[in-house]
Amino acid sequence: MTRVAFIGLGHMGMPMARTLLKAGHALTVYDLSAPAVAALVEAGAAPAASPAAAARTAATVVTMLPAGPQVRAVYLGPEGVLAAAPPGTLVIDCSTIDVATARAVSAAAADAGLEMVDAPVSGGVAGAAAASLTFMVGGSDGGFARARPLLAAMGKAVIHAGAAGAGQAAKICNNMLLGISMIGTCEAFVLAERLGLAPDKLFEIAAQASGQCWSLTAYCPVPGPVPASPANRDYAPGFTAAMMLKDLTLAQGGGAPTPLGAAAAALYGQFVEGGGGDTDFSGIITMLRRRGAP
Numbered sequence: 001m002t003r004v005a006f007i008g009l010g011h012m013g014m015p016m017a018r019t020l021l022k023a024g025h026a027l028t029v030y031d032l033s034a035p036a037v038a039a040l041v042e043a044g045a046a047p048a049a050s051p052a053a054a055a056r057t058a059a060t061v062v063t064m065l066p067a068g069p070q071v072r073a074v075y076l077g078p079e080g081v082l083a084a085a086p087p088g089t090l091v092i093d094c095s096t097i098d099v100a101t102a103r104a105v106s107a108a109a110a111d112a113g114l115e116m117v118d119a120p121v122s123g124g125v126a127g128a129a130a131a132s133l134t135f136m137v138g139g140s141d142g143g144f145a146r147a148r149p150l151l152a153a154m155g156k157a158v159i160h161a162g163a164a165g166a167g168q169a170a171k172i173c174n175n176m177l178l179g180i181s182m183i184g185t186c187e188a189f190v191l192a193e194r195l196g197l198a199p200d201k202l203f204e205i206a207a208q209a210s211g212q213c214w215s216l217t218a219y220c221p222v223p224g225p226v227p228a229s230p231a232n233r234d235y236a237p238g239f240t241a242a243m244m245l246k247d248l249t250l251a252q253g254g255g256a257p258t259p260l261g262a263a264a265a266a267l268y269g270q271f272v273e274g275g276g277g278d279t280d281f282s283g284i285i286t287m288l289r290r291r292g293a294p
Helices: 013-022 034-043 051-055 068-076 099-111 124-129 141-152 166-195 199-206 241-252 259-276 281-290
Strands: 003-007 026-030 060-063 090-093 115-118 133-138 155-162
Touching (some): 003 013, 013 060, 026 034, 026 051, 060 068, 060 141, 068 090, 068 099, 099 115, 115 166, 124 133, 133 141, 133 166, 141 155, 155 166, 166 199, 241 281, 259 281
Parallel strands (some): 003 026, 003 060, 060 090, 133 155
Antiparallel strands (some): 115 133
């Protein structure tokens, strides 16, 4: 097993790092949160004082960070990964960020003699904990081949999307589709309630009819039909509404006409501004219910 530096121990990074520890990898970890680092040290990881310190002795660096500015800082800063990682180091960024940043950092990594791939994920916190994530990977064929075994330890699917930045493009497109379909699913349940149709009956019918989609059958936004969905836990997040808004905003910068994507971004913006940012993105049904309620 290899020495892996893992940088970013938030809601997603923490369970991903734990999975690598369980798989037998030697882990060095860094995060701004001292309690997060301490939790991984207790599980068997070694702490690092900076991204550079984490990368200095690692064969592979994995990052899971909130957004593009943090990725640029962690990689390009004076105490960043590129300042310290030895030539030939494999670098995997699992953050969801804008395509331009992914390509810029990848080019800088290549100039430093490193092999970098962008590998954003789908599956949320539950998928990270269960090692059942889907990785969408952008980078060279060689980089993908090197990254695949490590990513496969954390996920059920590892797909090469294309050159640098293609993983981010795939993630943005996928999550725009997800945001749109979740709103449509929520609207259908709210309409059913107004028309006097029981939600379990709508689920039973739509799950076997042309309205079937992942937002309905795997992540149903009403309690009951899908026991594992956040709706059964008062919308405790698997994937927060704030993160969905971030991804929908990224999609709006892609240069394509996406009227439904724009409408979804506007609705999630209202939900987040109204205090729903830390709840699961399926919790937007609560806002839709309030609209026009008698």
